[in-house]
Amino acid sequence: MYKFYCVFLAIVSAAIVSAGKEKIMLNLKKESWISDNDFKAIIKLSFPFSLCCNAYVKGKTLGVDVLFNQFIKNFKYEYTVQSLSYDCHAYFGLASSENDMMNKVKERVPTSISTTELLLIIDDKITSNSSILDVSIYKNSNVNIISRSGYWTLSENYLFPRVFKKVKRLKELRHKRGIVDLQGRQLQVAAFYNPPFCYLSTTINQTINKIDGEFFLANDDRELDGIETKLFLLMSKRLNFTWKIRKPNHYFRYGRPNGSNWEGGMIGQLFRNEIDFAFSGIWLKHDQYQYVNLTEPWYQLLIHYLVPRPRPQTSIWALTRPFTIEVWLLLIVVIIIQSINITIKARINQRVPKKFKSFILTITELLNIGSWSPLGTYGLRLQIHLWHVYGILIVTAYSSSLASRLTTPDYEPRIDTIQQFIDKNLTWGREAPVPNFDDYFNLRDPYAGKFPDKFTIDIDEEDRHVKIKKGNYAIIGRIVQGIFFPENHIRDADLKNYRVMKQEVGDYYATFAVQPWLLHSINKMVLWLRECGFTKYHLTNVIHRRTSLSLRNVLEEHDIKNNEGARVLILKPLIAGFGFFLIGLFISTLVLIYELRKKYPTISIFKTIKIMLNKKKFKKQKQYKHKSNIIIKKI
Structure with missing residues (x-):
């Protein structure tokens, strides 16, 4: 044991x-x-x-x-x-x-x-x-x-x-990863017409895998075009797969989250395993990433507005525009100080002309010195001559600026910031469905947070055309390779009076949505396409070929161009000048009446004027007789 x-x-x-x-x-x-x-x-x-x-x-x-x-x-x-x-x-x-x-x-x-x-x-x-x-x-x-x-x-x-x-x-x-061979497998793909990413439009009804859908024919080179379409075709060739492209099968293009499910759109089709691949301006954002696999982004897009161009404007106060308010106030202060100084000197120094003892007369005299030099300035010669030089400089600067402004079109201020957009009370819209505003804007911003209140649904293209004609409507879209592309189709004629607002309202990254087993391969393809320059090439190539002249013109600023030369002056910008003339005439008339009443208090104004005219006529006759007598004596 x-x-x-x-x-x-x-x-x-x-x-x-x-x-x-x-x-x-x-x-x-x-x-x-x-x-x-x-x-x-x-x-x-x-x-x-x-x-x-x-x-x-x-x-x-x-x-x-x-x-x-x-x-x-x-x-x-x-x-x-x-x-x-x-x-x-x-x-x-x-x-x-x-x-x-x-x-x-x-x-x-x-x-x-x-x-x-x-x-x-x-x-x-x-x-x-x-x-x-x-x-x-x-x-x-x-x-x-x-x-x-x-x-x-x-x-x-x-x-x-x-x-x-x-x-x-x-x-x-060993399991293969990255750029692999799919051995001709047919992928079910979803996309929609969305320039400049995808131009597919012609469809037929088919049933594949017991699911009905509208499938693109994709037999026309003009339709089988677009930046993302070209990238997708490169992927299909490199990874060796075939494809059938269908439209989103719901009211939404991308769909909306609904609890633990995703309702409608391309993302919904992918979530329900009806398709394997989706493209056409898909945003890389958290909501979609929770439900489906999104690839590495291939490009960053900026969200902008097209806003109405500044309209030419004329104002009755055009004569005041050469100087700012600050300059005008400074001129008034300088004139008052100079007038007070001369008036005080005239009252102290008896040799200074008596006319300068009056403050009103002094101001009047100083206002005229810019155009002529007065006589009889004993005791004030240096001061008056310096003031005369100062006046010439001010009058010259004012006249030059005024001539330029009156003969050159003047425009309203541009709308270039979100605050200006809101202050102008512009509205904006697109065709249904209503967008998820939090995806577009930073709603925590005090001004951007008001964009949802300005939104209106566009029923169709004609409804949008009517809103554009009213002139208080902004068009939302994105900047791709420096070119603006609206979310919905806009007529070329409607774009004529629109320009791009400088401040962007949002940005996002463009990506592809795929089934999990495709994710690694498509990620590798995206990196490969970017590194080899294919992404940049198709960006430049598609936009060069498919961008209309009207979309390029919205990038130009018409309010800084003057191809028509100097314009003919009209009455409105000169009204202020005529107004000053009429005011001066009215004041001088009142002064004349006051002086006549003071000299002839018992006689009416009209009789007084008649007496004055007769005296003037009699004086001329007397002078004529006197000259005649002198001539006779000499003879």
């Missing part, structure tokens, strides 16, 4: 207890049916990009412990055991039977995510018809299965149908 216990203790002491990262193991001295080199290669081929792993172990056999010990030894990164971390895309499953393994996969592994890398090791034999080889369990994940009876790998998630293949060499466990 004593010998038995000694042997038992010797066996137990041969098991070394060691603390791992997450698990305490018994390193039992039993050889695994997978060599360390093969195990290391299997991990490297199954988890080529993963730096962490979710490990699940089911089974209490000695073989399971040995295999798990090998995993810990050969996986050099962090791992968790029997818990789930969504930051890790690698999943390692170890079980003593296929039934135990299947339960773990169904419960724990997010197989719908295309980046999921799954390595399953079963310490048992399996056959080609085993339930663990049911393809439907694994959805979009990449799977390798290792068993005592052989190695299986699931075909790439971008191929259809997917099948398990039994491989003989370990290197066949």
Whole structure:
């Protein structure tokens, strides 16, 4: 009995207890049916990009412990055991039977995510018809299965149908990623007419995969055009897939989130697995990213408005425009100070002409010095002459500026900021549906937050035309490669009186929406297209070919151009001048009447004027007789 216990203790002491990262193991001295080199290669081929792993172990056999010990030894990164971390895309499953393994996969592994890398090791034999080889369990994940009876790998998630293949060499466990060969697979695609991204328009009704839809014929080079259409065609050629393009099958073009579901539009079709790929100005934003896979962006677009151009304007106060209010006020102050100074000097110095003792007469005299130099300025000669020079400079500057302004068209202030847009009380709109305003604008901004209140639905193109003719309507669109493209079609004639508002109201990144199994390949293609210059080329090429002259003209500023030369002066800008003349005439008439009444208080004004005229006539006759007598005497 004593010998038995000694042997038992010797066996137990041969098991070394060691603390791992997450698990305490018994390193039992039993050889695994997978060599360390093969195990290391299997991990490297199954988890080529993963730096962490979710490990699940089911089974209490000695073989399971040995295999798990090998995993810990050969996986050099962090791992968790029997818990789930969504930051890790690698999943390692170890079980003593296929039934135990299947339960773990169904419960724990997010197989719908295309980046999921799954390595399953079963310490048992399996056959080609085993339930663990049911393809439907694994959805979009990449799977390798290792068993005592052989190695299986699931075909790439971008191929259809997917099948398990039994491989003989370990290197066949590697899954291809990036720019791959889809082997002519037909993809279901959604898009819509959206210049300059897509020009597809002609459709026919078809039923594909038991789903009715409007499919684009895509048999015309003029329609099979557009920036994103050209990029899509390059992708189809490089990745070797065929396609059928359909229109969105709902009221919305992109759709709207509805709780845990997505309602309508291209995003809804993708969410319901009706299509594989969608393009035509899709925005990279959080709402859509929660429901479908969005690729790397290929371009940044800016949201702008077209606003009415400044209209030519004339004002009765055009004569005051050469100087600002500040300059006019300064001139008035200078004249008053100069008049006070001269008046005080005239009252102190008796040799200064008496006319300068009157403040009113002094101001009148100083106002006229800019055009002529007065006589009789004893005691004020230097001051008056300097004032005369100052007056000449001011009058010259005023006259030059006035001539330029009166003969050059003057325009209203431009609308270039969001604040000016709101202050002008402009409205804007587009055809249904009503947009999600939070996607377009920063609603926290005090002015941009008022844009939703200015929105009106455009019933159709004719309704939009009527609003444009009223002149208080803005057109929303985006800037692509420096050119403005409206969201809805605008007639060329309607764009004539519009220009681009300088301040952008929003921006977004353009992207593609795809099924999970296409994401990595399309991301690689987007990067490749950008790096090789294809994106820039098609941007420039499509816009050069398809942009109308009217869309280019909205970038020009007409209020700084004067191709017609000097304009003929009209009455309105000169009214102020005539007004000053009439006011002066009225005041002088009142002064004349006052003087006549003062000299002839008992005689009416008309009789007084008649007497004055007769006196003047008699005086002229007397002077004529006097001259005649002198001439006679000389003779």
